[in-house]
Every structure is written in structure tokens, then in C-alpha cells.
Amino acid sequence: MSSKDQREQFKLYKEDVEKRGKQFYPYAIFHDTVMSFVVVSVIAALAAVWYFTAEETPGEAGVLGPRYAVPADPATTSFVPRPDWYFYFLFYLLRIFKWPESVILGTIGIPTVLMMLLFALPFLDRRRERRIARRPVAVVVALMVVASMGILTYKGATAIEPLAGAGAEYFADWKEKAALPEEAEAGAVLFANVGCINCHNYLGDGAEGPGPDLTEVGTQGKGEDYWVEWVRNPQSIKPGSPMPAFPTLTDQQLRDIAIFLEASKGEGGGE
Numbered sequence: 001m002s003s004k005d006q007r008e009q010f011k012l013y014k015e016d017v018e019k020r021g022k023q024f025y026p027y028a029i030f031h032d033t034v035m036s037f038v039v040v041s042v043i044a045a046l047a048a049v050w051y052f053t054a055e056e057t058p059g060e061a062g063v064l065g066p067r068y069a070v071p072a073d074p075a076t077t078s079f080v081p082r083p084d085w086y087f088y089f090l091f092y093l094l095r096i097f098k099w100p101e102s103v104i105l106g107t108i109g110i111p112t113v114l115m116m117l118l119f120a121l122p123f124l125d126r127r128r129e130r131r132i133a134r135r136p137v138a139v140v141v142a143l144m145v146v147a148s149m150g151i152l153t154y155k156g157a158t159a160i161e162p163l164a165g166a167g168a169e170y171f172a173d174w175k176e177k178a179a180l181p182e183e184a185e186a187g188a189v190l191f192a193n194v195g196c197i198n199c200h201n202y203l204g205d206g207a208e209g210p211g212p213d214l215t216e217v218g219t220q221g222k223g224e225d226y227w228v229e230w231v232r233n234p235q236s237i238k239p240g241s242p243m244p245a246f247p248t249l250t251d252q253q254l255r256d257i258a259i260f261l262e263a264s265k266g267e268g269g270g271e
Contacts, residue, residue: 088156089149095159114145177203180263187260190253194246202264210242216266227258 017023046064054062083091090107097106125138132139174180174188191197197206201213226237231254234241249257 083156085153085157088154089152090156092152092156092159095155174203174205179265180260184260184263187256187258190249190257191260194249199243214261214264216264218262218264219266222262224255224258224262227261228254231257 022028050062050064051067052062054065054067090111093106093110094103097103129135175185180188191202196211196214199211200206201215203215228251230237231246231249233245233247234243235245246254
């Protein structure tokens with residue numbers, strides 16, 4: 001656009017403002033200032049309500065929650081970390097793109113591409129038409145984005161994480177369902193507590209991947225010695241395996257896990 005065209009457009013803008021609208025300064029700025037003051041006042045009021053209604057005793061909640069939470073315990077093994085609600089969609093994407101090779105695609109690639117398209121949209125679509133009824137493609141895309149974000153956020157909020165450090169509780173349930181022998185208890189507790197259920201599923205407990213379901217792994221008949229070496233260092237048996245090694249486990253711990261895996265025949269003990 002030439003400088004002459006720009007001057008003509010500016011002249012038309014001034015004439016339109018005088019006839020139908022108000023100038024940005026001071027009218028729009030005044031409205032923004034008032035609205036900003038209202039927002040800050042609401043935040044300050046909520047902070048005051050939270051502070052003066054909550055008790056100083058840890059865990060005693062007021063109208064908007066406790067003033068102080070229970071002190072963090074760095075030695076806990078039962079805490080399951082979860083992101084803030086606005087990261088739930090990304091949290092669930094990690095469950096979809098659960099393989100190590102695709103984590104970058106799910107957490108960085110897809111959100112970055114979508115964000116770049118969002119920023120580029122005003123520069124790509126410069127039509128003057130803004131009526132929703134005449135923009136079916138834009139409306140469908142917007143609805144799909146809102147729906148996908150909503151579904152991913154809901155799924156991330158309701159996803160059940162395996163509880164670390166609760167191996168005894170898991171074994172009590174697995175023993176009943178899979179008819180596990182008593183000698184499998186030590187291995188089952190270790191299996192849960194060292195983090196195996198973060199990658200594997202067992203009788204519906206644990207993660208859906210990237211590791212396989214191990215409910216019926218004992219039916220393969222590979223023997224305890226095989227499982228000892230596999231858990232100790234999977235690379236020695238299958239080079240390139242994504243499963244990490246567990247070199248810190250003792251020989252007895254490896255043997256316990258092997259006994260548990262070999263005894264895993266499925267629900268009802270494989271009957």
C-alpha cells in the first residue's frame with residue numbers, strides 16, 4: 001500500500017470515528033484501566049478471604065482452602081506427582097505418545113505446530129468476512145480444537161496413576177485374582193515398588209505402556225533364570241530394548257521378581 005493510500009485510509013478512519021465511534025484514546029484506554037482495576041480488586045479480595053478465613057493449623061481449610069498444607073515429606077514413596085490442570089492435556093498426550101521415540105513429537109512437536117498455526121492464522125486469512133455462518137471451515141476447525149483440548153484435559157484429569165510404594169496392597173489383590181503362591185509375594189511387592197507398574201500393566205493395575213501387559217507372562221515358560229538376566233540387563237538378551245536395566249537390585253531381589261513373573265499365569269492362575 002502506497003503512502004497516498006495510507007493517508008486516504010487514515011482520513012476515512014477519522015471520518016468514521018467522528019460519525020459512528022470513539023477514539024482509542026482516551027475512551028478505550030479508560031475502559032481498559034477500569035477493567036484492570038476491577039480484576040486486580042477481585043484477586044485481592046479473594047486473597048483476603050482466603051487468608052482471614054483459613055486457620056494457621058496445617059490442613060485446616062477455610063472458604064478457599066488451607067493457609068498452610070502438610071509439610072512435604074521427601075522420603076515418601078506413595079506420592080503421585082500430577083501437573084496443574086492447564087497441563088492435563090499435555091499430561092495425557094504423554095500417555096498417547098508413550099514410546100520413547102515419540103515423546104518429543106507428542107510434547108513439543110504437535111503443540112508447537114498448532115501454536116505456530118494459531119499465530120499465523122491472522123496473516124493467512126485476511127478476508128473481511130467475519131460472519132460465522134459463512135466461515136464453515138474456520139468454525140469446524142475451532143470446534144475440533146476446543147473439543148480435543150477438552151477431551152484431553154478431562155482424560156488427563158481422570159487418569160489413574162499407579163501408586164508407588166503400595167506393593168503389599170497390590171499383592172493382596174493379585175494373589176486373589178491370579179492365584180499367586182506365597183513365595184511370589186516378595187517379588188510382587190518389589191515389582192510394584194521399584195516402578196515396574198509405571199510402564200507395565202498387571203491385572204488392570206499400572207500403566208498401559210510402553211511395556212507389555214505382564215498378567216500372563218509366566219505362560220511363556222522361559223524360566224526364572226531368564227527373568228533374572230532380563231530384569232538385570234535387558235540389553236544383554238535383546239539389544240536395543242527400550243526397557244531400562246536394574247543393576248542396583250541384588251541377586252535375591254532379582255530372583256524374587258523372577259519367581260513372581262514365572263508364577264504369573266493370568267486370572268485364576270491360568271485355569
